[in-house]
Amino acid sequence: MKTSSLFMPGKIGNVLLKNRLVVAPMTRVTASEDGIASDRMKTYYEDFARGGFALVISEGIYIDTAYSQTYAFQSGLTCPEQIAGWRKTTHAIHQQDGRIFAQIQHAGSLSQGNAFRDETVAPSAVRPVGSQMTFYRGEGKYPLPRELREDEIQDIICSFAEAAAHAVFDAGFDGVEIHGANGYLLDQFFTDYTNLRTDRWGGDIAARLTLSLAVIQSVRQKVGQAVPVGIRISQGKVNDFFHKWANGEDDARIVFTLLAESGIDYLHVTEYEAWQPAFPDCPLSLIELARKYAPGLTIMANGSLHQASRAQQVMAMGADFIALGRGALANHNWPQRLVADEAFNEFDSAILGPIANIKDSELPV
Numbered sequence: 040m041k042t043s044s045l046f047m048p049g050k051i052g053n054v055l056l057k058n059r060l061v062v063a064p065m066t067r068v069t070a071s072e073d074g075i076a077s078d079r080m081k082t083y084y085e086d087f088a089r090g091g092f093a094l095v096i097s098e099g100i101y102i103d104t105a106y107s108q109t110y111a112f113q114s115g116l117t118c119p120e121q122i123a124g125w126r127k128t129t130h131a132i133h134q135q136d137g138r139i140f141a142q143i144q145h146a147g148s149l150s151q152g153n154a155f156r157d158e159t160v161a162p163s164a165v166r167p168v169g170s171q172m173t174f175y176r177g178e179g180k181y182p183l184p185r186e187l188r189e190d191e192i193q194d195i196i197c198s199f200a201e202a203a204a205h206a207v208f209d210a211g212f213d214g215v216e217i218h219g220a221n222g223y224l225l226d227q228f229f230t231d232y233t234n235l236r237t238d239r240w241g242g243d244i245a246a247r248l249t250l251s252l253a254v255i256q257s258v259r260q261k262v263g264q265a266v267p268v269g270i271r272i273s274q275g276k277v278n279d280f281f282h283k284w285a286n287g288e289d290d291a292r293i294v295f296t297l298l299a300e301s302g303i304d305y306l307h308v309t310e311y312e313a314w315q316p317a318f319p320d321c322p323l324s325l326i327e328l329a330r331k332y333a334p335g336l337t338i339m340a341n342g343s344l345h346q347a348s349r350a351q352q353v354m355a356m357g358a359d360f361i362a363l364g365r366g367a368l369a370n371h372n373w374p375q376r377l378v379a380d381e382a383f384n385e386f387d388s389a390i391l392g393p394i395a396n397i398k399d400s401e402l403p404v
Contacts, residue, residue: 044354045347045361045377049093051337052267052304054138054213056093059354060374063309063341063362064096064142064216064271066110068175069397072154074101074108074115076124081131083397088137090372095132096307096362099144099218100125102202105194106160107145109223110175111152112396116141116202122209129211140214140267141206143199147224148184148233149278151177159184160191162228162250163235169278174395181278192240192250195224199254200261207266214267215258219251220309222276230276231285244290248297255301269339270298271307274325280311287318291328299333306338307362313342313353330357345369345386347377368401 049056062084069080087095101108101115108115115121125141132139146153148161151171161184171177187195199217206212219225227233228250234241240250251270258268272294274283284290298306308325310317317325326340340358344350345366353361365386366373376383390398 043347044351046374049360051094051214051269051360053265054267056138056360057136058091058093058374059360060092060094061339061360061362062087062092062095062367063364064098064218065364065368066098066113066175066395067397068110068112068395070112070114070124072112074113074117074121074154076114076121076128078127079397079402080114081128082402084128084139085131085135086371086403087367088132088135089403090370091374091378092137092367094360095137095139096216097139097141097212099142099223100202100206102143102145103195103198104155106147106150106153106156107195107198107224108153108155109144109146109150111154113152116143116205116210122205125206125210125212129213133211138213140216140269141203141210141212142216142218142271143202143206144218145195145199145224147227148181149222151175151181158182160187161185161224162187162233162240165233165235167222167233167278172277174391174393176394189238196250196253196257200257203258203268204261207262214269214304215262216307217251217254217258217268217270220271220273220307222278225251225254226273226276229272230282244284244286245293245297248294252297252301255303259302267304269303269305269307271309272298273309274317275311283318288321288323288328291317291325292332295329295332299336304337305360306333306336307341308338309341309362311342313340313344313358314349314356324353324356326353326356326358345373345383371401
């Protein structure tokens with residue numbers, strides 16, 4: 040198993056990785072109330088690096104003291120205290136010969152625990168579908184957001200870049216992942232029914248991707264060419280699980296072509312089951328479509344890949360790296376177990392309740 044595709048050394052930008060196995064970003068609301076990453080978080084993340092994962096992607100980190108915070112007890116990168124909290128974690132992972140990227144995030148209309156603002160904002164004044172998530176301390180329907188002004192959009196673009204710089208140059212992260220997936224702000228701009236704008240930020244799918252592309256450009260200008268920069272995208276959302284891009288492969292062609300030209304070092308594609316056809320009328324998975332239309336881009340796949348055979352199947356489809364969520368939660372040493380041919384623990388969803396914070400049972404004894 041050591042010689043399998045999962046254990047080949049790899050590279051994202053200038054960062055060398057000892058294998059192709061990554062811990063996917065997972066929000067665990069275990070920071071302090073004022074957004075400082077805790078010692079419990081340090082111990083939790085360090086354990087993945089000790090268990091053989093080459094790369095950890097952090098939970099979503101908020102980027103400003105305005106509208107970006109998504110959940111209560113989420114961590115931020117907006118002040119020296121928050122930066123120092125994360126520096127403990129990045130140092131601990133480096134001590135275990137691991138690497139860690141910061142996922143930077145703006146909640147938009149899905150905010151349900153912002154300490155800085157009572158209202159929410161979005162591309163358009165469209166109430167999100169679904170209900171707030173109780174295991175992130177939410178209750179009831181999402182509020183109706185206010186439409187963002189042009190000056191506020193420019194501030195958000197700058198905030199992504201500032202947070203990226205804080206992450207890499209101050210907190211010690213090895214790279215940055217822009218959260219453009221799962222229904223949060225950048226995905227709200229990208230999605231047809233949440234973006235009704237008639238200015239340059241709205242329109243067809245290429246126009247709706249414009250904000251993500253502007254954020255990529257701003258982050259790249261801020262951190263330079265040597266720092267790995269990626270973006271995570273999806274079809275489904277935390278509040279609209281089965282959403283699909285309206286025009287199928289045509290939309291995929293436009294999106295992946297534009298992202299390949301954007302200057303990112305990697306694309307993180309997440310689906311519920313990464314190997315499944317992306318659209319009803321298309322036999323190709325989203326990974327295969329990304330490889331087809333972005334042939335030279337480094338691609339990371341996420342989605343029910345905790346069985347080694349599935350992970351290798353998706354590598355064969357064109358993925359360069361495999362990001363594990365539930366599999367990593369249940370097995371902090373998933374890579375080591377695979378090498379040793381040991382059985383894997385089954386994921387128990389009870390660990391995310393009643394609140395999705397880090398439990399004592401997840402920490403090393």
